[in-house]
Amino acid sequence: MPANVPGIHHVTCVTGDVQKNVDFYVGVLGLRFIKKTVNFDVPDTYHIYFGDYLGTPGSAMTFFGWPHLPWRPAGSGQVTVVSFAVPSRSMDFWSKRLSGLGVEASRATRFGVDALVLNDFDSIQIELVGEASDERWKPWPDGPVDPQHAIRSFYSVTLCEESDLATIAFLTDSMGFRKVGSDGNRTRFATGAGGPSSVVDVLDAPEAPVGEEAVGTVHHVAWRASNDAHQLDWREVLVKSGRNVTPVIERKYFRSIYFREPGGVLFEIATDQPGFTVDEPAEDLGSSLQLPPQYEGRRENLKFNLPPIVVPTTAARGAGH
Ligand code: ZN
Numbered sequence: 602m603p604a605n606v607p608g609i610h611h612v613t614c615v616t617g618d619v620q621k622n623v624d625f626y627v628g629v630l631g632l633r634f635i636k637k638t639v640n641f642d643v644p645d646t647y648h649i650y651f652g653d654y655l656g657t658p659g660s661a662m663t664f665f666g667w668p669h670l671p672w673r674p675a676g677s678g679q680v681t682v683v684s685f686a687v688p689s690r691s692m693d694f695w696s697k698r699l700s701g702l703g704v705e706a707s708r709a710t711r712f713g714v715d716a717l718v719l720n721d722f723d724s725i726q727i728e729l730v731g732e733a734s735d736e737r738w739k740p741w742p743d744g745p746v747d748p749q750h751a752i753r754s755f756y757s758v759t760l761c762e763e764s765d766l767a768t769i770a771f772l773t774d775s776m777g778f779r780k781v782g783s784d785g786n787r788t789r790f791a792t793g794a795g796g797p798s799s800v801v802d803v804l805d806a807p808e809a810p811v812g813e814e815a816v817g818t819v820h821h822v823a824w825r826a827s828n829d830a831h832q833l834d835w836r837e838v839l840v841k842s843g844r845n846v847t848p849v850i851e852r853k854y855f856r857s858i859y860f861r862e863p864g865g866v867l868f869e870i871a872t873d874q875p876g877f878t879v880d881e882p883a884e885d886l887g888s889s890l891q892l893p894p895q896y897e898g899r900r901e902n903l904k905f906n907l908p909p910i911v912v913p914t915t916a917a918r919g920a921g922h
Contacts, residue, residue: 604831605777606777606792606824607799608659608755608794608799609757610870611662611822612680612819612822612823613664613819613820613823614662614723614725615723615820616664616665616723617723617817618722619647619668620908621722622721622722625722626662626721627651627913629699630746631745636649636886637910638891639892639903639907644892644896646665646666647910648663649910651663653741654886655878655886656876656886657739657754658855658873659754659825660738670815670816672815673812674724674810675761675818675819677763677806677810677811677812677865678761678762679812680759681809681812682726682727682728682758683725683758684755684757685729685753685755685756686756688733688750689731689733692715692717692729692731696708698746705719707719709728711802712784716728716729716731717729723817724817728756730757732796733753734796737754745913755797756797757798757800758822760804760862762804763809765804765805768803768866771862775842776792777792778790778792779791779792781795786805786806820867821866822866822867823855823857823868823870823871824870825872828874829872831872832871833849835858836870844862845860846860847859853879853880853891854879855871855876856872857870887912890903
């Protein structure tokens with residue numbers, strides 16, 4: 602088996618309102634708006650990205666702006682919770698910040714670690730988990746949240762399954778994840794070095810509705826490949842294990858393969874290279890519409906269909922201090 606995937610690369614979800622989405626992820630959670638582009642398969646719709654200063658792999662939360670889709674509750678065969686890592690000392694800061702901004706949040710404990718549970722504008726469930734690493738994090742000094750409290754990366758994703766057996770077997774036998782805990786119907790696994798951004802929880806939830814592709818749901822989770830060779834090695838292993846895996850697809854900011862785990866959740870493995878500075882310098886990330894070469898000729902036409910996005914100014918650092 603190749604070296605384990607080191608952790609989460611990005612998580613992609615579906616929003617029904619791009620502006621309210623930007624207001625939430627920048628204005629409330631304090632992530633940086635790092636890329637404004639289109640869905641490479643549906644180019645008259647937005648694909649927008651948030652992350653740390655550079656969108657370091659493991660920090661990139663991304664959205665397809667698909668207002669034409671209905672809203673549906675998340676369900677089995679989907680990622681139902683996206684958890685972010687914040688410093689343990691920052692839980693009170695976040696609790697105050699969220700209530701100050703009118704965002705409801707409840708406290709939870711997951712395997713002994715404190716978390717705040719909340720919903721984004723589209724009712725996607727988010728957690729802020731009080732355990733973080735600064736190792737790969739690139740702070741955004743001008744962000745609305747003081748870097749001492751800012752989100753560092755993802756912490757985990759939670760997969761909801763009608764039955765967890767096949768998924769657990771796949772994660773451990775085929776993808777090299779190791780079990781690190783269980784609590785009721787929740788089983789926790791880690792990959793790579795473990796810890797924040799390497800964790801996946803699997804929920805055995807036979808009563809959950811079957812998830813559909815809709816506004817308010819997570820579309821897929823991408824795991825990191827260290828480089829192209831690592832990705833190809835994983836592709837071979839996955840094909841051998843019976844997964845139906847796409848060829849490598851050029852996504853401009855990374856290269857990707859896609860497949861479904863046995864419970865139906867769409868997985869991607871994306872390369873760490875080349876990253877989000879491939880088409881605009883770090884200081885300008887997210888400031889203008891970026892298109893892949895195949896759509897450059899349609900720029901004016903595409904722009905006509907894409908509503909303007911106003912990124913909140915960063916003067917709102919006051920809340921929660
Ligand atoms: Zn993706």
